Amino acid sequence: MSTSPLDAWITDDDEIASLLHQDWDRQTTTVQLIASENFASPSVLAATGSILTNKYSEGYPGRRYYGGNQVVDEVEDLARRRLTALFGADHANVQPHCGANANVAVYEALLNAGDTILAMRLDQGGHLTHGSPASITSKFWKFVSYGVTPRSDDPEKPGEIIDFDNVRALAHEHRPKLIVAGATAYAREIDPVPFREIADEVGALLMFDSAHVAGLIAGGSHPDPVPYADVVTFTTHKTLRGPRGGAIICREEFAKKIDSAVFPGQQGGPLEHVIAAKAVAFKEASQPSFSIYTQQVVANCKAFGRALASEGFRLVSGGTDNHMLLLDLRDFDAELTGKVAQEVLDRAGITTNRNTIPDDPRSAFITSGLRVGTAAETTAGMKEKEFETIASFMARALRHRDDDLALAAVRHEVAALCADFNPYSNFTK
Ligand code: DSN
Numbered sequence: 001m002s003t004s005p006l007d008a009w010i011t012d013d014d015e016i017a018s019l020l021h022q023d024w025d026r027q028t029t030t031v032q033l034i035a036s037e038n039f040a041s042p043s044v045l046a047a048t049g050s051i052l053t054n055k056y057s058e059g060y061p062g063r064r065y066y067g068g069n070q071v072v073d074e075v076e077d078l079a080r081r082r083l084t085a086l087f088g089a090d091h092a093n094v095q096p097h098c099g100a101n102a103n104v105a106v107y108e109a110l111l112n113a114g115d116t117i118l119a120m121r122l123d124q125g126g127h128l129t130h131g132s133p134a135s136i137t138s139k140f141w142k143f144v145s146y147g148v149t150p151r152s153d154d155p156e157k158p159g160e161i162i163d164f165d166n167v168r169a170l171a172h173e174h175r176p177k178l179i180v181a182g183a184t185a186y187a188r189e190i191d192p193v194p195f196r197e198i199a200d201e202v203g204a205l206l207m208f209d210s211a212h213v214a215g216l217i218a219g220g221s222h223p224d225p226v227p228y229a230d231v232v233t234f235t236t237h238k239t240l241r242g243p244r245g246g247a248i249i250c251r252e253e254f255a256k257k258i259d260s261a262v263f264p265g266q267q268g269g270p271l272e273h274v275i276a277a278k279a280v281a282f283k284e285a286s287q288p289s290f291s292i293y294t295q296q297v298v299a300n301c302k303a304f305g306r307a308l309a310s311e312g313f314r315l316v317s318g319g320t321d322n323h324m325l326l327l328d329l330r331d332f333d334a335e336l337t338g339k340v341a342q343e344v345l346d347r348a349g350i351t352t353n354r355n356t357i358p359d360d361p362r363s364a365f366i367t368s369g370l371r372v373g374t375a376a377e378t379t380a381g382m383k384e385k386e387f388e389t390i391a392s393f394m395a396r397a398l399r400h401r402d403d404d405l406a407l408a409a410v411r412h413e414v415a416a417l418c419a420d421f422n423p424y425s426n427f428t429k
Helices: 014-029 042-048 070-087 099-110 164-174 192-202 214-218 252-266 272-285 288-310 338-347 375-379 384-399 404-419
Strands: 091-093 116-120 142-146 178-181 205-209 231-235 246-250 324-328 353-355 369-373
Touching (some): 042 272, 070 272, 091 252, 099 178, 192 205, 288 324, 288 369, 288 384, 338 353, 338 369
Parallel strands (some): 116 142, 178 205, 205 231
Antiparallel strands (some): 353 369
16 A cells, blocks of 8 residues: 555656655645645556657547557547546547636637626636636626625525526526536535526526536536536546546537637647546546545535534535535634635645635635635545544634744644545555
């Protein structure tokens, strides 16, 4: 049983070798709570670091612009077959280098420049590619944005959930060609059914951006958008636990347009070493053990949320149904910003990211919120009890944020916890 994948990273570049070892130390002696991160398996790491990086293969299996692609064709076909089988989809494109590329390729495939897209606003939980003014998407297409319902402190009727009345009203007013479901900072289930209904009412296509929840969908721990959406995009490295990258699945009628939009529309040579690693991850995600993993991710997140709430943090939307929690820090401490909390927790060995909360009075650089997730440390074997302990570490660190000794003490206890949960002792060959 391997406790470190570093032996596989033989390099005669001392500086890079040293940096890899430093990040190995960071990854295994501090707690990884970034909701979009995970620990990829040794097989995924090996494929990503493989000789397929040497090959040029612009085009698609059977239709390449370079010779010597007989084996690569088999690799990419295998990845596509495994992906369509995993999600029950008609067609798969495994070439997008990242989730943003996947989303832009869908817009390019299905729309003309200037067409209207209805998507979730960034500060309400959406993604940059859902039309943020900072994203190139807003320069080519016209975005109309929906948001979440107002905050509610009634546990029976939680607020800050997708406002389907708002989605429907905007859809009828603006008649978008495409509606985008999906989010990047949203802790609740996203039901694809009302999105489909609204899209049908106004004759729009429906794209489900499942970047965050793709692994949960594969494992049966989140509603499945595939029967409802025309196109589903995702990243392969978050809850899906594969290599860093993107992918698209769609109905057969859109297959050709999607493929042309990815290549040659947007990208050149595909990263076949990463595509091989995606194939490995798709196989891993089809195993019964992966389903058990995703159930544990969600159970851990619910326990983590309860423990954080009992420490005085307000959970945006009152809780979680998935792998992430969005914390409103203002109830814990009105002076504490997301930026300061992220920096203090870093010093205490707890890796998180600051995030805006709905209607945040602070800027996206400062924020009043913090986003945390359970996908990575669940891979390392942590369960509810460990996440309750981490909640208490977070509260202690943030309460004593000006006390170096207190932060050092938390960091020491975090390292002791991590010592029992090496992410690479759980993977079987
Ligand atoms: N990086 C993604 C995330 O952290 O959710 C957004 O692009």
